[in-house]
Amino acid sequence: MAELLGGHSLAARIFEHIDNKTTDLGDACWSEPVKNYRSESRLEEELERGFRQRAIPFCPSVALPEPGSYVAREAGGTPLLAIRGRDGNARVFRNACRHRGAQVASGTGRQSAFACRYHGWTYGLDGSLKTVPHEHGFPQIIKEKCGLVPVNAAEQGGFVFVTQMPPEPVADLPDIPELLRDGLQLLTVNEQVINANWKVLAESFIEGYHIRSTHRDTFYPVQYDNLNVVEYFGRNSRVTYPFRNIEKLRNKVPTKAEMEGALTHVYHLFPNIMIATFPHRIVMVALEAVSVSKTRQTTYVMSDPQTLGQDPEREKQATDFVDAGNAEDREVVESIQRGLKSGANEFFEFGLFEGAIVHFHKNLQAILEGGE
Ligand code: FES
Ligand SMILES: [Fe+2]
Structure with missing residues (x-):
């Protein structure tokens, strides 16, 4: 250390x-x-x-105090969305809807799901695609494959770290004190x-x-x-x-x-x-x-x-x-x-x-x- x-x-x-x-x-x-x-x-x-390509602190862990807490902002030019899951884990996703790419959240707050404002595709706290309004209009999509796209995330020292380029294992987090x-x-x-x-x-x-x-x-x-x-x-x-x-x-x-x-x-x-x-x-x-x-x-x-x-x-x-x-x-x-x-x-x-x-x-x- x-x-x-x-x-x-x-x-x-x-x-x-x-x-x-x-x-x-x-x-x-x-x-x-x-x-x-x-x-x-x-x-x-x-x-x-x-x-x-690096593991960088994205937000303080305390910015995600409970399930559904989220932080959306750009990091390294990429819109990202960090969400505290129901299992207590922090996950980070590329903040772009899998339909036509609109952002599904902005700023910070707490929600039980993330509905895209454009046509209402809705994602769970784990990023999975839950609902597609009038789903019969999309016979070609497999919902299980259309969750929000995750990036590598890990918590250490009070931070949620993000690495956008896979694969950077958790062990490669920078050696920083418990700040x-x-x-x-x-x-x-x-x-x-x-x-x-x-x-x-x-x-x-x-x-x-x-x-x-x-x-x-x-x-x-x-x-x-x-x-x-x-x-x-x-x-x-x-x-x-x-x-x-x-x-x-x-x-x-x-x-x-x-x-x-x-x-x-x-x-x-x-x-x-x-x-x-x-x-x-x-x-x-x-x-x-x-x-x-x-x-x-x-x-x-x-x-x-x-x-x-x-x-x-x-x-x-x-x-x-x-x-x-x-x-x-x-x-x-x-x-x-x-x-x-x-x-x-x-x-x-x-x-x-x-x-x-x-x-x-x-x-x-x-x-x-x-x-x-
Ligand atoms: S772009 Fe998100 S629902 Fe259409
Ligand atoms: Fe100064």
């Missing part, structure tokens, strides 16, 4: 950086060609090799389309070099500028953003809860999933390319029901705080996207403070070049 710093050693590393005014440094810089953010053929390769613990509750799911390439957006989550400049009145007053612990596990990374209130944990062995209240972790699960931890909240973000210049960001906000509602005022402040920071990031990434067309840069230069981004591009390049 992935080796990441535990509470005590993580706190020690952070205090060392605070005292020395330093941050974790990457071991190399990286020049990424700007054309890689604009090329349709490059995006198609990224989706094929980086997304569809979404049992007992979490899904609070909200929201979706926004952002006018930026998916990689520009991904990059904005995994460096703390922009905190003072971009988040002057939001994150910067409570966090440090350019002070991060950056760790790698497989193709993934974890960037730790300490809060200034971590000072009160100096000279003591912090408990897990104390550490959680004193920092944000952003886990980047290669290539397009971010898990961000906040006091009282854990968030899963899925970034899906709509085109080279548009990305759909789906955000699943979860909380521990035991602490939920204890301090509504503080919870609202926490949500507003994160939303304000997100809006600032959005402005910047959309401005980068406009800048791509300026012709000013042939390459984007990532420096030693941007090690997690370098790791991301290195791994993406390795995959596109055929490495596993």
Whole structure:
């Protein structure tokens, strides 16, 4: 299992950086060609090799709390539908009716069956085709062969993983820590389309070099500028953003809860999933390319029901705080996207403070070049 710093050693590393005014440094810089953010053929390769051929978290398990719960969204350019079955298993299907291809569900919710809106073909929670209105009009079809088409799905670490290209066995799920613990509750799911390439957006989550400049009145007053612990596990990374209130944990062995209240972790699960931890909240973000210049960001906000509602005022402040920071990031990434067309840069230069981004591009390049 992935080796990441535990509470005590993580706190020690952070205090060392605070005292020395330093941050974790990457071991190399990286020049990424700007054309890689604009090329349709490059995006198609990224989706094929980086997304569809890999096991990637599709949604948190808690987004499917009971039989009939479902999540429909696109992943790697494919419309998919995850459903919790009556047997408790999560299954994932290609979200296209077997008659003429309309989607049989959208968004999230709970249903006892999935009726296609176009002509009403209806599927069970296990994907099987149950009813065809006026069935005598289809003497040629064998209903048993016309269920929704499944993709490989497996649950681990609080996620429903999907692999679109068979056969990737369950054993090949990425080695990631238990990020979404049992007992979490899904609070909200929201979706926004952002006018930026998916990689520009991904990059904005995994460096703390922009905190003072971009988040002057939001994150910067409570966090440090350019002070991060950056760790790698497989193709993934974890960037730790300490809060200034971590000072009160100096000279003591912090408990897990104390550490959680004193920092944000952003886990980047290669290539397009971010898990961000906040006091009282854990968030899963899925970034899906709509085109080279548009990305759909789906955000699943979860909380521990035991602490939920204890301090509504503080919870609202926490949500507003994160939303304000997100809006600032959005402005910047959309401005980068406009800048791509300026012709000013042939390459984007990532420096030693941007090690997690370098790791991301290195791994993406390795995959596109055929490495596993
Ligand atoms: S396309 Fe679904 S019932 Fe016709
Ligand atoms: Fe940011």
